[in-house]
Amino acid sequence: MRFHRSAALAVVASAALTVSLTSAASAAEAVPIETRGELPGGGRYVVYEPLSWNGTLLTWNPGYGGGGPAASAGPSAEAVAWLTEQGYAVAGVSAGSGWAVEDLLAAGPQVVEVVEDKLGDAEHVIAWGASMGGQVSVALMEQSPDVFDAALPLCGSIAGGIPMLNAALDGTYALKTLVAPDDERLELVDVSDEGARQAAFREVLDSAQQTPEGRARIALAATLAQMPTWSQVGTEKPARNDIATQQDQLYRIFLWGVVSPRQPLEQRAGGNFSWNTGVDYADALRESGGTTLVRKLYREAGISLDDDLAALNAGDRIAADRDAVAYMQQNATPTGAISGPVLSIHETGDAAPVVQQAATYAERVKQNGAGRDLLAQTFVDRPGHCAYADAEIAALVTAMQQRLDTGSWRNFANPHQLNKTADAVTAADGLERGGEFTRENPDEMVRSEREPDL
Template sequence: MPFPFRRAAGAVATAAALALVPTPPAAAEDGPISLRGVHPTGATYAIEVPANWNGTVLAFSPGYGQGAGPQQRPAGLGGNTAAQNWLLEHGYALAGTRPYGDGWAVEETMRDSASTLAVLAEAAGTPEATLAWGSSMGGNIAAGLAERRPDLVDGALPYCASVAGPVAMLNQALDAAFAFKTLLAPGNTDIKLTRLSSAEEETRGNTAARTVLDAAQQTPAGRARIALAAAFAQVSPWSVTGTPEPAANDWAGQQAQQYAAFMPTVFSPRYPLEQRAGGSMSWNTGVDYRKLLKESGRTSQVQALYRQAGLDLDADLARLDRAPRVSADPEAVAYMERNFTPSGELDVPVLTLHERGDNFPTVTQARAYSDAVRRAGDGRMLRQAFVDRPGHCGYTGAEFVATALTLERRVRTGRWSDDAGARELGRLAERLAARDPDLGTAQFIRLTPDRFLRPHVPGGTR
């Protein structure tokens, strides 16, 4: 029996809505469909519809810096090869959009995703269920489609996603960069925190920051201050793929992992985002760094490293209190709120997926998102899954398929069943992998991330 699903108003389905469910798409009878093309905007798209299409399509958005450009780079389909193969073999259609714009191309991708789905509907018929999924920035887009386009998508699976939004993400990075420069490079004019004038200026500043960072890592005092700055960005103490997790009291081992992830986490690209937004969307006016440290989950580590170095932590925190602060440009903040900062208001279900040791974004972004959804009163619409490893977007096929099937079941039945928890997702992944070893194993865990230190929702304090 076809399932009732929401459209434009996001209204609860009723028996009358069953009459609006389309007939099975033509692809189920006419054979597979494979399309590649370019939208008038320059965005590229890819569409695969199997002959046995079950009516569900997963619509993919890519991560930061993956624009099509004038070379018309082809769009991807999401997940990984093993997951794509499984989904297509089991009747799921896949669609992907690669925006022409580069960098933080959220605005373009949200628009062009609708165009890709229109092409699919014309070629194969109207989907019964459309699930938006995406990696990193693309996961932010999937969350954006869930909030802004419940007429277009029926659910979203953001994975390794910046679901705290760009304002919160860049404020988090600013806090760490501010502490780093204040304590380790106060006179270095090459390291500029915001309002960058050119890509060359950003590159020069990042080169200078890397030099300071590497020198600081050679001394106990430098390592302690790196750990303090890393605490403000909530850089994971288990960051390097392929390495064992440092023990709970292995402060030096944890700091080494934070050092390895420091530059890409704290000095991630800022100039392209400021150009797009028309100014700086980051500020630390009014921030209490003593309070942030207490709430960071890293206090014991930082205190231990300061003691080992013979440094006065209170004195360094006082230096941060006295240092000149950074303000934001309201118009730039407003742009990043539109493109896209989640409000947490959901009309369709969302299932997020994060690695415990991810820093790009940090896993605490999942907590920021769940807190926003809860405050909006829509906690019933959200479930979150976590896997027990470091790294960014390195999921197995079993993890991709298990979460996709779980979200689809929620869309089709209208409720989360017991299979949305870590243990149940793990069991589902094991069953999938037993039948198709190419999917690999899964490492789902139960996790409540630390509170995100600088959350921001549209209209929040600036």
């Protein structure tokens, strides 16, 4: 907790323990004041000042691309409008391009200073964002605990870019080694032409999917990258024994989830930050959670899984550049060293990042001596990436506000309470409801390490 501006502010902040479900008439009167401007580092910001501030500031961090030409303050205009109606000050930044983590980390504290110069000192400052912006939000709280009191990462790569891209390397390495070992277009690291690389992987994938052997090897490569077997929006969840549909889902997500754009990140880092030195791929498969599916597909194809794993273990390995790794650690591979509350949410069928990022981050928090008193995690069981409904967003922000006001998570972030809050918001304000919050117990990432043993 930061500090109180006044006794009146404390009363208003305390009242945020329950969702203020305003009527349509009062909402129409609560038109926020919008301010836009430039940050000292060259980024752009937007601030929405509510009619009556409750003392909490939410600062939004965009996903891959850095936010584009104009800053936004949340995942949707409807969510921003609802938040300001409840009394939140809401701000956002746009900085850099592509893998803009470094730019956003610099812009985050600056936008807080802008808002506090305008509105006065906030009682609580929450960093939040989606995808890469979720990662930035956690990193901001770790790196600037004097500025940010809490983090609310939505679908965030909260274990960081290094584990995420190491998993991707395992998948692309396996596919190339087993399906097209002599195809030089399939660049694994030190990428020279991202577009040509993507097109080449698509060609190889489509060809391999036409044969039982190729389908088995796609499944192995995707499983080593811990891709979800329910990844396609608008499809039914495959039955446990429906291996054909599960494999098809892995094939369809492979290009987006495994052949992740690497060249822009390597340009930022100044070199290759991924490695597979020392990896035992038989062990990696056992730890992936997908061994049964892969073995069934290999049996159907009539090929030896043991032989393919031996080929992977015998292949030429890739070492990382130490300076590039250091850059990605700083920008940013969160450590889990937190001093304020974090509430994360993931879709179980997300592929970038995978849901295992949540478990990996939770383990880091635990290793740093914090636990359930600071970290809460929730999930929605569906495929897709960052497809949160506005009522889901409202429920998450409400839970975080309750945690900040009381100093304890209590039951605020459990699925039952989150669903109850989202239902109430939808009934009163008409926000899109979305799905159901649920409990999950995902595995950790197979490649959870932050730095190689060089």
